[in-house]
Amino acid sequence: MASGVRARHSRPVSTGQSHYFDERPPAGGGPEKVRRVELQGREVEVRTAAGVFSGDRLDPGTAVLLRHAGPLPDEGDLLDLGCGWGPITLAMAAASPRATVWAVDVNARARELTAANARDNGLTNVRVRAPDELDAGATFTAVWSNPPIRIGKDALHALLLAWLPRLAPGGHAELVVQRNLGADSLHRWLEETLTEDLHVSRSASSKGYRVLAVDRDPVDPDPVDPDPVDPADRRA
Numbered sequence: 001m002a003s004g005v006r007a008r009h010s011r012p013v014s015t016g017q018s019h020y021f022d023e024r025p026p027a028g029g030g031p032e033k034v035r036r037v038e039l040q041g042r043e044v045e046v047r048t049a050a051g052v053f054s055g056d057r058l059d060p061g062t063a064v065l066l067r068h069a070g071p072l073p074d075e076g077d078l079l080d081l082g083c084g085w086g087p088i089t090l091a092m093a094a095a096s097p098r099a100t101v102w103a104v105d106v107n108a109r110a111r112e113l114t115a116a117n118a119r120d121n122g123l124t125n126v127r128v129r130a131p132d133e134l135d136a137g138a139t140f141t142a143v144w145s146n147p148p149i150r151i152g153k154d155a156l157h158a159l160l161l162a163w164l165p166r167l168a169p170g171g172h173a174e175l176v177v178q179r180n181l182g183a184d185s186l187h188r189w190l191e192e193t194l195t196e197d198l199h200v201s202r203s204a205s206s207k208g209y210r211v212l213a214v215d216r217d218p219v220d221p222d223p224v225d226p227d228p229v230d231p232a233d234r235r236a
């Protein structure tokens, strides 16, 4: 079982105003559109498409997350779980240019768009992958996500229990969830389910969305010896 999950669970369990600019020929699905969006104060031009989550604008929940998320580590591996066309990935990559941002999505078109958007915006620190392409042992110093609530409770729980335990010691996750779609019950479930070194809190509440934070304890640099017997005495 992955660490980070309590033993009783055996199952693996800007205001965002976007503007329509252009329409490109269909490529691997619905028509691609180019839009200008604001991500954490930066205006960027991005490609989106029908058939990908919030293909016509920056999702208001994502806007809440980007407005309220705390600072990112300068370095290390960061994760955007469920990247869609990439707004969270792009914001993370721009905010932490020396870190590597892993953008993960099951949807191949979403991955194509995120990769194109990173490339078009000169963000060379983005790596886009399908979920099973990441090393199972990979850990992340930060995770930001607008998770796919609509896949259903069991699938969502399984997804979060597969990825949140991959927070590195001292790592920090932020998840945005609509209050009407069960943010508070998800909060309680995470508290009950994650191991005691993973602490769940509500870091923000805005416009009908909650931002849930998960923090993993840092490694204790000077742990208390549970058996403080001098090795010399033990030998005697």
Ligand SMILES: C[S@@+](CC[C@H](N)C(=O)[O-])C[C@H]1O[C@@H](n2cnc3c(N)ncnc32)[C@H](O)[C@@H]1O
Residues within 6 Å of the ligand: 053, 054, 059, 062, 081, 082, 083, 084, 085, 086, 087, 088, 104, 105, 106, 107, 110, 131, 145, 146, 147, 148, 149, 151, 159
């Ligand atoms: C709510 S959308 C968020 C998209 C994007 N991050 C945004 O903020 O606009 C959730 C994303 O999770 C993806 N997704 C669904 N199931 C997934 C899974 N098992 N693993 C990874 N991504 C998944 C969906 O394809 C979708 O793009």
